[in-house]
Amino acid sequence: MDETLKPLRIPPQISVYADKHNVSHLVESMVTGLVLEQPDDPISYLISFLKRLSLDSPKVLLLGPPAVGKHTLAKTLSNELRAIYLTAESLLKGLSEEEDSAEILVQRLQRRLKETDCFHKGWVLVGIPQTRVQVLQLQRAGIIPEHVVMLDAPEEVLLQRNNGKLTDPVTGDIYHQLFIQPENDTIRRRLERRRGPSDEQLLAEMQRYRCEVTALKSAYQHVLKVFNADQPPADVYQQVSCGGLLRSVVSDGSGLGAQIQPYMDVGRPVPESLLMPVLEARLSRVDCSCRGWILHGFPCDMQQAMSLHESQYQPNRVFFLEASNDVCMQRLSLRGTDPVSGERYHAVTQPAPSSEVQDRLRTAPYDGSAALSQRLRQFRFNCEGLQTIYPDAIHLDADQDPHTVLESLESRLYTN
Structure with missing residues (x-):
């Protein structure tokens, strides 16, 4: 080895450029695609890949025990993000019990995610994986989420929720006698009691989930955030949606993300000095600049209001x-x-x-x-x-x- 050679020094401007244009994510996506697809003509594949690629498309996975509210939250998130809502049940639709297997489910999911709508709009997936084996199957298939949300709640709460489920036969939306109730009286009148598993069956499902939850957390530890679901659905959604914005900064490896990480690890509120740069970055994107934006729940106190007032993003209507x-x-x-x-x-x-x-x-x-x-x-x-x-x-x-x-x-x- 020639000791006269000096180590390569990368100018700081390169890091700034890479962070600004999300180069790390772009390179990771291209390499992942090449390894998984192994095209005969890599150059043509990458050209086609870049033409179709949408870096802003979300890839969200929801995990949690039965009756914790995953489907309700997933549907709300997909509507808000304008992403495709995917469930294990919808992917297995039309299959007999003999054909119903994790391997077939992963194959169908892999094909579904390659379709144009999922590729460009992104996706919110619930119902898989439920085990470590399924995690490995997803990874081998190249299905790697950017954000993983795990909901949790005490067993007594899950049992209560399971016994009071109601379903809208028109939309398929799930409600609850106490916890999730529609504001629209028309919907309320047509709700039907949903036949769910017995308490014994639900407890057995919970036990199977508890046996796998450590492996699930370990597999997605770098993109995982756990939320307490024993609270009003609106509060859960607000934490998840705000948390997703912060987690995206934490996971990108930036200096700002490193400062935010300790607060999120212990569940403490992120101070305005760190929160505002994240908010400003989001409001500066093309969709907010062209279509406008609506902030709900922020600012909620004087300190947050002053921080927003001092930024370049001023609301033109306040109600x-x-x-x-x-x-x-x-x-x-x-x-x-x-x-x-x-x-x-x-x-x-x-x-x-x-x-x-x-x-x-x-x-x-x-x-x-x-x-x-x-x-x-x-x-x-x-x-x-x-x-x-x-x-x-x-x-x-x-x-x-x-x-x-x-x-x-x-x-x-x-x-x-």
Whole structure:
């Protein structure tokens, strides 16, 4: 070896360029494609690959025990991301029980992901893998997710959710007597009780999942985030969607990602000094620049509002939806569900038809008066400061039916 040769030094501008244009992801995708496909003409293959490649297309995998809410979250995520919603059940549709196997499922999934819509729009997959063997089968097939979300909840919560499932026969969407209820009365009236596994069967499925969960976590440790699903679905979704944005920064190996990682490891809020660069990077993308953007749930306090105010991304419309504490409490704490019929009632606007039904109504845990009072106090405290940051904000009366509120908002959206 010639000791006079100096080690190669890469100028810092190259790293900046690579990070800005996502070169690492691009090279990884091309090499993965070459290794898996092994084309006869690599150059032509890469040219075709680059013409079709969409680096912004999400590849999301949802894991978790039975009855934890994976399908509901997956459908919500796919709608928000405009990605293709894929389930193991849909991929195996039309097969007999004899043909139903993990190998066939992976083969069908591999073919499905090569189709144009999945390739360009990305995908959200739920239902596979369930075991370490299936993980290896997916890896051999080149099916490698960029984000893996794992939901978890105590067994008693999963049993309760399993016993109260309802299905919309028109859309196939899944609801629950207590935890997931449609706002639309038309949907609510047509819901059907879903026949699920017995408690014994569900406990057996949970045990099989618990035996495999360590291997699943290990296989996807670099892109994995675990969320507590024992909370309102909207809160779970908000954490997952915001977490995905932060995880994408953590996983890219940048200096900013290294600073965010410790907060996410222990479940602490990421400070604004780190969160704002991530948000600004997302708002600077072509889709936000051309089509605009809507922020919901941010900013939620003065510190976040000041950080956003000092950035170059200013909202041109700010809406405050207003309702009194009494109205908020009435809408949430006074509602209950009949576990027998699945019907939802409200002590003021839609009382139960009899004392017998009234006595058996059940209230969701997060609709309790104490929890709601705490959330309202925190909101009122933050709201006063937010109004000083946005003095020209539009205040809408939310003590009306949803359609009226939406019409009022739309009428003010395009006016000065």
